[in-house]
């Protein structure tokens with residue numbers, strides 16, 4: 226019997242994930258929530274027809290199977306724990322990438338590798354690393370934040386980073402592709418080819434190379450994994466008065482890349498989801514707001 230396990234993770238506008246049913250994979254689009262979906266053959270991969278989780282039995286099955294007088298143990302947070310996991314976050318030197326790297330570390334990861342352009346990590350990044358290093362965690366070992374200076378546009382370089390992490394840590398479990406750029410307002414009818422290409426190179430090609438870097442290692446170790454591509458609401462909608470044809474196009478491509486990779490990688494138990502943030506207060510957004518307000522004051526927007 227085929228069993229389907231749904232684990233609700235977080236709210237987001239759009240998400241796609243792979244569902245494997247028998248030999249076939251399907252990409253599922255979900256509005257208003259993101260779900261991780263894992264299918265296992267009952268009795269084959271899991272116990273008693275439930276999922277292959279090492280924590281099984283879970284949920285209602287746990288209640289049904291509990292022995293008389295057994296003291297129940299809450300497992301819901303353990304189920305989502307990243308204990309001992311290793312992963313890579315692009316754009317992890319600041320902004321959303323750094324926030325997510327920190328959240329992953331706090332959720333139990335052994336090591337989070339932050340890949341970003343700057344040759345040296347920012348003071349913000351160093352403060353997070355030191356803070357995590359002092360953190361009291363179960364098991365006693367504080368999570369490790371590592372910094373790697375690299376350009377996500379360099380496919381061979383990104384693959385090598387993945388390989389080096391895999392060789393050192395002997396695993397790769399998660400990836401967040403957050404590196405992205407946004408150019409100033411530019412009329413779509415005048416949009417220069419070079420500028421358009423620059424945005425596509427980072428926001429679309431760079432995301433592909435980042436996912437490949439981690440995904441190749443997940444495939445190598447055969448333990449599955451979870452990949453999140455940071456898209457944007459601008460991949461699905463267009464903000465009024467925002468002349469951002471390159472950004473919007475690049476983020477749309479990320480959404481379709483997610484569906485495509487989710488279907489291909491589902492059979493390897495590698496989940497691929499996208500996250501479409503709205504406006505989130507980061508340095509980039511602050512710079513944009515200053516620019517936009519100036520334009521408004523000048524009557525140009």
Ligand SMILES: NC(=O)c1ccc[n+]([C@@H]2O[C@H](COP(=O)([O-])OP(=O)(O)OC[C@H]3O[C@@H](n4cnc5c(N)ncnc54)[C@H](O)[C@@H]3O)[C@@H](O)[C@H]2O)c1
Pocket residue numbers: 315316317318319320321322340341342343375376377378402403404405406427431455456457458501502503504505506507508509510
């Ligand atoms: N902040 C928001 O409101 C918002 C909304 C929707 C989507 N997003 C997306 O979230 C992601 C992060 O946004 P943010 O606001 O934190 O931006 P940010 O500019 O603060 O951070 C982006 C990071 O990516 C890095 N980066 C840029 N080009 C790179 C390259 N070629 N190689 C390696 N690293 C590179 C930058 O150095 C920077 O550290 C982006 O993909 C962005 O498009 C952000």
